[in-house]
Amino acid sequence: EEIEEATLRELRIFLREICAKLARNRTFYIFTKPVDEEVVPDYRDIIKEPMDLETMMTKIDQHEYECAQEFLCDIDLICTNALEYNPDRNPEDKIIRHRACTLRDTAYAYIKAEMDTDFEDKCREIRDRR
Numbered sequence: 001e002e003i004e005e006a007t008l009r010e011l012r013i014f015l016r017e018i019c020a021k022l023a024r025n026r027t028f029y030i031f032t033k034p035v036d037e038e039v040v041p042d043y044r045d046i047i048k049e050p051m052d053l054e055t056m057m058t059k060i061d062q063h064e065y066e067c068a069q070e071f072l073c074d075i076d077l078i079c080t081n082a083l084e085y086n087p088d089r090n091p092e093d094k095i096i097r098h099r100a101c102t103l104r105d106t107a108y109a110y111i112k113a114e115m116d117t118d119f120e121d122k123c124r125e126i127r128d129r130r
């Protein structure tokens with residue numbers, strides 16, 4: 001109902017700001033767009049569910065997140081995809097894995113710092129009821 005829609009609107013505004021802040025950080029540049037299959041032809045043979053910050057911004061606008069936990073699940077997906085596709089000991093793989101872990105930790109820290117726990121609880125109640 002109306003009160004619930006106001007809560008979900010507030011969630012979307014909050015998630016857009018978090019997503020934009022992550023996308024502005026040059027450390028996370030490589031995670032801002034889908035991996036280009038023309039540049040990396042085997043990527044989608046290995047990674048079954050690609051994810052990136054631009055896609056997440058679109059998902060916010062399509063009302064695909066009903067609580068912050070669901071948003072963080074897609075952040076975790078960006079991270080695990082990078083760890084799985086770039087597993088080797090060479091310096092390039094190590095750098096992208098470090099950046100992926102930094103993205104994950106930074107996203108969790110922003111949400112914990114800026115989101116009221118009661119607000120997240122309310123969002124989860126709405127989600128569970130639907």
Ligand SMILES: COC(=O)[C@H](Cc1ccco1)c1ccncc1
Nearest residue numbers: 030031035039040082085086096
């Ligand atoms: C999230 O991005 C990736 O996992 C690709 C994988 C990749 C490997 C080779 C080309 O692309 C990537 C792109 C640029 N720098 C590091 C890794």
